[in-house]
Amino acid sequence: MNKIFVIFFLLFGFTNSQAQWVSLIKEDLKNWEIKQGNAQFKISDGVISATSILNSPSTYLATKEFYSDFILEFEVFVDKGLNSGVQFRSLINDDANERNKVYGYQCELDTDEYRRWSGGIYDQSRRGLFLYPLSFSEKSRMSFKNNEWNKFRIEAIGNIIKTWVNGIQCSYLIDNSSNTGFIALQIHSINKVENVGKKVSWKNIKILTKDLEKNVRRNQSHVRVINNLDNFLSDDEINEGWKFLFDGKSSSGWKSARGKSFPKHGWKINDGILKVLRSDGGESKNGGDIITIDKYSDFELELDFKISKGANSGIKYYVDTERYQASGSSIGLEFQILDDFNHSDANKEIYVYEYDGKNKVLVKNYIKSNRTVASLYDLIKAENLMENRSKRPVYPETWHRARIISNDGKVEHWLDNIKVLEYNRFSQVFKSLVEYSKYSKYKQFGQLNEGHILLQDHGDEVSFKNIKIRNIK
């Protein structure tokens, strides 16, 4: 037995250490160069460090060399209070407005004890959002330790990017927005005086660029894939039961909410995109709403949407077109799609009167905020449930991701991979909320066991793509 173990160890045990890792830590910093900001980096005893300064944009110490496919490992110590990161496949912007700015993938270093997104992937100075926030797994969120050295690993091979912090997988991103660029250590700009002089240190930075497939780590089951490729399902997604609800080419699987076939006009399918066309801003007056032919019970739905300026639309679920005879759009729970900044529904003024037997008495005058984008329309306002900040905005003419998860009554809305609301549609408090809303006249609103998925025609141009669904058993 011992002999067999030794042979096994010789064959496989040394694979990793036999790999040709190259250290990025040298005697001096000549293999690196400063980008963008004014903070100073120094090297001493194999440790590269920098301290944060006021009145400077973020400063980056970038490799002179570019790396495309690689496995990178490093250890990092970030003083609490700072936010930092390690850029990869990053470049310098040439645009007039953004000249000399570093942009690209950033492996997040996050000392915020509330958020804990270290090991997530931020799209630095490009989309300005997290391509992979650590919003799905508590295990991932707990992997980074404040006031300690933490071991990071980034695998970037083709379109697949994965990260590990102290051996715990944090990200699994499929994305093709960058394929090469430098690696860079970030000292973030600061705006609080108490963070002046705080330090970030890196050591044991090493990179592997050959024999990558032999050296990749296995996925850990707690990590969810975020796939940003258009009209593509990965093997892991297919194994989890994901299917396209829209084939990118035809109206197959969809029909008019009011008729038997797909609307003859008002909707356009082209180049992987399903688009509701602009008419007069009215509800279901042009092509009308479309629904899936199939019904869904417990499910997870994901899609990307792009609004035009001032647009209104929505994704409804548990839709029953027969049960409720509404004149406009069919009735269902609705993930609202809205241009919060340019549509009046985001800030509707409401007056409530009580009848005291003789007169109507004004008891309440307020601004309704439960019709903003990603809200449960007219019921629950979307909020950022995962960061100590307000909901990240949705702008016209940019793609954003909606996700709806409904399982055994518990429903969640997600916007750009951040949870923005949750409720139990069978709870007494939810039913009490419905009583106050415009849905109170529909018996059993939100209580159906199954229903269609609906995309709304509200007379404004809105595009959808990558519409996919997974049944939850």
Added chain:
Amino acid sequence: MNKIFVIFFLLFGFTNSQAQWVSLIKEDLKNWEIKQGNAQFKISDGVISATSILNSPSTYLATKEFYSDFILEFEVFVDKGLNSGVQFRSLINDDANERNKVYGYQCELDTDEYRRWSGGIYDQSRRGLFLYPLSFSEKSRMSFKNNEWNKFRIEAIGNIIKTWVNGIQCSYLIDNSSNTGFIALQIHSINKVENVGKKVSWKNIKILTKDLEKNVRRNQSHVRVINNLDNFLSDDEINEGWKFLFDGKSSSGWKSARGKSFPKHGWKINDGILKVLRSDGGESKNGGDIITIDKYSDFELELDFKISKGANSGIKYYVDTERYQASGSSIGLEFQILDDFNHSDANKEIYVYEYDGKNKVLVKNYIKSNRTVASLYDLIKAENLMENRSKRPVYPETWHRARIISNDGKVEHWLDNIKVLEYNRFSQVFKSLVEYSKYSKYKQFGQLNEGHILLQDHGDEVSFKNIKIRNIK
């Protein structure tokens, strides 16, 4: 060891079988007599049985002998679909309206799979409510098996009444409304033809009337005590941390919500009762609201209340008299007290207008139902969460029990020992509900960590007694 065991067994093991149990099953039914209805009872092979008939009130087979303190055991088989029971300490009513009606304690036999209250104690033809519903313990609710023989045990000693079903404790009631009477087997009246001919059978009915204290069973920890004695805390309640918030004699522990001392007028303390006096029906205009001097964080509050006809009052919790500067009653979450049948607030007509930029457009006109008794005022309508029927009514001039449990954000309202609502005051959906309510103008409404308990003066006569509280650690 064996010898010691044998001695121990001889000393204690036979205690129960040595007790002088008397069988109530004889050769014939001469020790019993029929009361009230027309159903037939028969005895055969030691089994007493009866079948249900249409067009008859409930029929009882009652012992000729009266029993005061006793331990009763029996086995019973109830056909599914029927409701039945075993009366004890029961009597025949002499009142003109109720003449010849059996009334008194009933050990419930409940084949309803939704409710499952077998082993609970119903106050038959007296208060018409469950003195001990099986609303606290799932374990108790699961003890009775449909379509099987079930073993029951009732201990009625002094003011303490306990029941067991198949060895699982179901009730622990402290009550003094009956101290003697017959034992009677019930065949319930029926109103469904499909229940005609269904049967209830009893066997092995035996009673112990001597050496009771030696033969009582130990309490099982899942069972909660319901105490109906005035101004009395049992040892078990004291051990659980219950304390009186009102000593029955003075205003000790209470003060005006608006001042430093207890109101000089408008409230009356007499004979264990704290009463808010009738003025003009206005909010906090006479004596004004009173609050506990202490603040409470996580707690369980119980009290009995009695409304006068058309009355309005309330129990508020998490009250901060400084934080919210309201003109009328102080602001807090409110267990509403109302005469649902004689106060307009139970059915308030509401009109909602949206301002579309030019005009106010009526979008909703409805009847508000979240201000009924036991509701979370203006937020969540009280419902019967434990029976397939509507909320049991609260009538003027009768005592009813309110219970509020607040633990780590999860709040419950109970009315007469039935849960009528539950919510998480920290949840997003609760906050969304507050936005719609009249409380939306109060920042952080319902979110305080601690606050006073308040009793409301709404200008109507309402009495309170047995006000007690337990801090939850």
